[in-house]
Amino acid sequence: MVVWSWYWVDGKYTGSDVLAKTLLVKARFLRDRRGAAIIAIGAEDRPDQVAAVEILRQFLDHISLRESLTPVQASICVVAS
Numbered sequence: 334m335v336v337w338s339w340y341w342v343d344g345k346y347t348g349s350d351v352l353a354k355t356l357l358v359k360a361r362f363l364r365d366r367r368g369a370a371i372i373a374i375g376a377e378d379r380p381d382q383v384a385a386v387e388i389l390r391q392f393l394d395h396i397s398l399r400e401s402l403t404p405v406q407a408s409i410c411v412v413a414s
Contacts, residue, residue, distance in 0.1 A: 335385035336375035341398070343367055372398065 339346055340353035343360040344367050347353050357369055374392060378385035 335378050338373040342369040
């Protein structure tokens, strides 16, 4: 199983736990209501099929997270298998 994850905080994407927490503290301090999310996608890596990394890349090529992550949503989890 291959899992990729990253954060969306205050309108910014990051793979860093530290930066995500820093952005969240800043957003709360400034009372920003855009929200935050952790995004995780995963695919099973089977030797007889397309590599999981390629499946994840193709999935990300065909979705738009910007439209999904709106100020109204507090969190979202996207899972692909």
